[in-house]
Amino acid sequence: MQGNDGNSNRFALNRRGVLAGGAAALAASASRTRAAPVVPQGKLTLAWHTNIAARWLDPQQHDGTASPDNFLMALHDGLMKNYRDTLYDHPALAERFEFAEDSKSATFSLRAGTKFHDGTPVTTADVKWSYEHYRGAWGEVLRERTQDVELVDDRTVRFHFKEPFLDFPILMGTANVCGAGWVVPAKYYQQVGQAGFLQKPIGAGPYRLVSQEPGVKLELEAFADYYRPVHIKQFTMVSVPEAATRVAMLERGEADIVYFVPGELIERVKTNPKLRLAPVVSGNWWLEFPGFQNPSNPFHDKRVRQAISLAVDRDAINDAECGGMGVVDGNWINNDVEYGLEWPKWPRDIAKAKQLMAEAGFPNGFNVDWVTPTPNYYSRGERIVSQLQAIGIRSRLQVMERGVYLKKMQGGMREWPGTQIIFNATRIGGTWSNWYDSMFKCGGFNSKDFFCVKELDGLFSKYLASFDRNERKQIAEQIQKTILEEYYFVPVFRHAFVNAIGPRLAMQKWQDVFPTVTTGYAYPWEELQLA
Amino acid sequence: MGQFIFRRTLYAVATLFILSLTIFTVVRLTGDPVTLMAEPGAQEADLALVRSEWGLDQPLPVQYAAFVKNIITGELGQSFNYEMPVSTLYFQRLPNSLELALAATLISFVIGIPAGILSAVRVNSAWDHVGKTIALLGLSVPGFWLGLVLILVFSVWLEWLPTSGQGSWRNLIMPAVALGWYFAASLLRLTRSSMLEVLRSEYIKLARLKGLPAFAVIAMHAFKNALIPVLTLAGINLVVMLNAAVIIEVIFAWPGIGRLLYEGIFQRDFPLVQGVVMEAGIMIVLINLLVDILYAYIDPRIRLTR
Numbered sequence: 001m002q003g004n005d006g007n008s009n010r011f012a013l014n015r016r017g018v019l020a021g022g023a024a025a026l027a028a029s030a031s032r033t034r035a036a037p038v039v040p041q042g043k044l045t046l047a048w049h050t051n052i053a054a055r056w057l058d059p060q061q062h063d064g065t066a067s068p069d070n071f072l073m074a075l076h077d078g079l080m081k082n083y084r085d086t087l088y089d090h091p092a093l094a095e096r097f098e099f100a101e102d103s104k105s106a107t108f109s110l111r112a113g114t115k116f117h118d119g120t121p122v123t124t125a126d127v128k129w130s131y132e133h134y135r136g137a138w139g140e141v142l143r144e145r146t147q148d149v150e151l152v153d154d155r156t157v158r159f160h161f162k163e164p165f166l167d168f169p170i171l172m173g174t175a176n177v178c179g180a181g182w183v184v185p186a187k188y189y190q191q192v193g194q195a196g197f198l199q200k201p202i203g204a205g206p207y208r209l210v211s212q213e214p215g216v217k218l219e220l221e222a223f224a225d226y227y228r229p230v231h232i233k234q235f236t237m238v239s240v241p242e243a244a245t246r247v248a249m250l251e252r253g254e255a256d257i258v259y260f261v262p263g264e265l266i267e268r269v270k271t272n273p274k275l276r277l278a279p280v281v282s283g284n285w286w287l288e289f290p291g292f293q294n295p296s297n298p299f300h301d302k303r304v305r306q307a308i309s310l311a312v313d314r315d316a317i318n319d320a321e322c323g324g325m326g327v328v329d330g331n332w333i334n335n336d337v338e339y340g341l342e343w344p345k346w347p348r349d350i351a352k353a354k355q356l357m358a359e360a361g362f363p364n365g366f367n368v369d370w371v372t373p374t375p376n377y378y379s380r381g382e383r384i385v386s387q388l389q390a391i392g393i394r395s396r397l398q399v400m401e402r403g404v405y406l407k408k409m410q411g412g413m414r415e416w417p418g419t420q421i422i423f424n425a426t427r428i429g430g431t432w433s434n435w436y437d438s439m440f441k442c443g444g445f446n447s448k449d450f451f452c453v454k455e456l457d458g459l460f461s462k463y464l465a466s467f468d469r470n471e472r473k474q475i476a477e478q479i480q481k482t483i484l485e486e487y488y489f490v491p492v493f494r495h496a497f498v499n500a501i502g503p504r505l506a507m508q509k510w511q512d513v514f515p516t517v518t519t520g521y522a523y524p525w526e527e528l529q530l531a
Numbered sequence: 532m533g534q535f536i537f538r539r540t541l542y543a544v545a546t547l548f549i550l551s552l553t554i555f556t557v558v559r560l561t562g563d564p565v566t567l568m569a570e571p572g573a574q575e576a577d578l579a580l581v582r583s584e585w586g587l588d589q590p591l592p593v594q595y596a597a598f599v600k601n602i603i604t605g606e607l608g609q610s611f612n613y614e615m616p617v618s619t620l621y622f623q624r625l626p627n628s629l630e631l632a633l634a635a636t637l638i639s640f641v642i643g644i645p646a647g648i649l650s651a652v653r654v655n656s657a658w659d660h661v662g663k664t665i666a667l668l669g670l671s672v673p674g675f676w677l678g679l680v681l682i683l684v685f686s687v688w689l690e691w692l693p694t695s696g697q698g699s700w701r702n703l704i705m706p707a708v709a710l711g712w713y714f715a716a717s718l719l720r721l722t723r724s725s726m727l728e729v730l731r732s733e734y735i736k737l738a739r740l741k742g743l744p745a746f747a748v749i750a751m752h753a754f755k756n757a758l759i760p761v762l763t764l765a766g767i768n769l770v771v772m773l774n775a776a777v778i779i780e781v782i783f784a785w786p787g788i789g790r791l792l793y794e795g796i797f798q799r800d801f802p803l804v805q806g807v808v809m810e811a812g813i814m815i816v817l818i819n820l821l822v823d824i825l826y827a828y829i830d831p832r833i834r835l836t837r
Contacts, residue, residue: 054613135580194614198613199615215794240784242781242782244782252686407563
């Protein structure tokens with residue numbers, strides 16, 4: 001696999017002929033560069049929806065969550081990254097990269113003249129140091145599989161692996177999974193240490209940090225030496241935990257972008273002609289039945305699980321919870337990850353559901369101990385409880401605080417005795433296998449002993465052991481298909497992470513401000529312009 | 532007197548010990564901070580690494596000993612979330628909270644004390660009814676609701692004041708009103724009842740009989756004596772406003788200690804929660820100790836009481 005600047009090679013693994021497309025895109029990119037220089041001006045204010053954790057400013061300690069993405073994309077830059085509809089292989093600090101056919105090495109050529117915010121050049125030594133000292137999510141995996149990092153010349157760095165490492169590009173390029181591909185200035189980092197770096201992070205991104213109030217506010221300024229034009233001069237990210245305040249800020253013109261507008265405030269934004277909603281389709285929601293493998297569990301019968309799927313009114317949930325702005329599709333895995341399978345919308349048919357329940361020996365339904373939704377989306381659980389009554393499934397809503405919920409999820413079946421339905425949800429970037437590994441596999445981080453379908457786990461081991469891309473794709477699809485056809489999981493919908501945009505930003509449609517498909521955030525920051 | 536101070540100091544230390552143990556236990560009952568930091572895609576090895584890095588893999592007595600050591604050295608530990616000493620964070624936010632708390636105290640004084648005096652002096656009059664209504668509203672209208680209404684009216688509709696954040700004096704008005712409103716009501720009630728009690732006392736009757744003007748009786752004799760419990764309450768209110776204005780600081784995005792506590796709870800940042808609560812606890816215990824000693828100094832009977 002090879003990639004060049006501007007080349008949108010989505011799922012380009014093993015694809016030939018990329019160079020031609022890349023060359024054309026390079027030409028287009030070069031013509032853009034030749035245009036009149038952009039003088040950044042004006043001020044952009046983003047109202048962030050939680051507090052701002054200091055660790056999000058340091059790619060070296062990426063915690064594997066989506067949140068750092070928002071900050072990394074402003075302050076730092078990676079060798080390659082997700083960008084607009086390019087999922088993970090958009091060239092950034094590297095102008096060119098190549099993954100060996102045998103997947104045992106990867107070579108990156110650095111863009112000429114790139115600098116960190118302190119004016120020092122981005123070097124291959126920085127790349128090597130950043131990779132080798134990376135201690136965030138997936139760091140162990142990368143260390144285990146990497147033989148060494150070779151500095152080929154001043155601008156070329158090559159990673160050698162002990163064995164074929166097919167997931168390497170995805171890990172390196174997916175900003176909301178892993179930060180190993182993000183380059184920090186090695187000397188400065190060593191000089192100030194981790195704590196010092198968090199206070200004054202220096203990166204190679206489009207914005208440099210001017211000041212910060214820990215947890216509260218970041219003041220940023222356009223970085224003049226960034227290799228792409230940056231349009232807005234000053235950029236403030238301010239933490240505003242209260243949603244109503246964020247919306248008021250937008251209405252008053254104190255903020256230009258606000259993240260996370262909850263359902264009850266959507267209408268207020270919608271009816272304001274100056275404002276625009278940006279419903280970014282995000283995480284997936286599905287029903288799961290811990291312990292269904294036990295023959296005494298009513299969900300052991302596939303017909304019961306299918307009946308549940310037929311009884312759920314997905315459109316109603318989407319309408320009520322996300323103003324209809326989510327997506328009612330068929331898979332429980334997002335389609336913007338590698339090998340994520342497209343699946344048609346599920347039908348709703350109460351009569352057939354009742355018939356299936358009767359055939360399964362439950363003509364009058366049965367009791368479910370608890371329906372537990374992912375916190376804090378309790379009203380979604382209430383809708384499931386209410387909808388399942390139509391086929392005689394009587395249940396109660398179990399509300400848990402988020403920390404307690406996560407702890408119980410990781411406790412396995414002993415934490416979920418009896419008959420249970422979990423209305424689970426997540427958003428994981430990169431590849432489908434991250435989803436399976438943590439949400440379905442026996443012993444997975446969040447699946448523990450809930451499901452344990454040996455046949456599928458066996459296939460998954462085969463997938464992990466395989467170095468043949470075609471075989472991996474085939475296995476990935478087979479596993480996903482089985483989960484869906486057997487109703488091991490009952491997908492419900494992909495919810496919308498609803499954001500809002502104020503009148504000062506230039507745009508034709510909200511996607512101009514939220515163009516990157518893999519994230520709920522508004523980057524690439526350098527491209528945003530004031531009207 | 533020395534013995535009294537020693538005994539009281541011992542009580543204060545014991546209180547702080549119990550407080551530290553309670554905080555330490557309670558924050559750990561709320562879940563594993565590492566699981567909250569991690570997304571489903573994270574690996575078990577990553578979590579183990581984080582646990583070890585933060586000492587969360589150590590036995591609880593070891594963790595508690597580290598916590599106590601941190602209190603004694605004044606460090607209060609390192610925040611998981613900010614990777615900074617909790618004491619640094621606390622003292623960074625303290626001036627902001629102090630600014631807000633003092634403004635809210637001022638508002639509570641300006642509303643609560645005159646209205647309380649007026650209610651007591653004109654008891655059962657229209658003034659008193661207005662005062663009682665203010666007190667009722669102040670105590671029953673939740674601060675978060677008032678805050679949101681203020682934002683809607685004065686920021687969004689009238690466009691007079693900024694919605695949130697810290698900056699000029701204009702940023703201070705709404706959070707101070709929202710925070711001070713409740714405390715104004717409590718001061719009003721206490722001023723009223725305290726004034727009523729004093730106004731019924733013999734020496735006030737005597738002052739009136741002596742022909743002192745009503746203003747002098749109220750201002751010079753009654754109010755001075757009625758003020759003692761009011762000031763005691765105001766002092767406690769100030770400490771509460773300083774450390775626990777959680778909701779108001781969140782609504783107005785005010786970067787104070789209350790919001791720091793909220794962030795700590797939200798992120799399961801044990802050292803941060805422990806540190807902020809301990810600081811507040813230490814503040815209250817020290818103030819109480821000081822008051823006890825002052826009382827004993829003023830009234831010798833107190834120091835003889837065991």
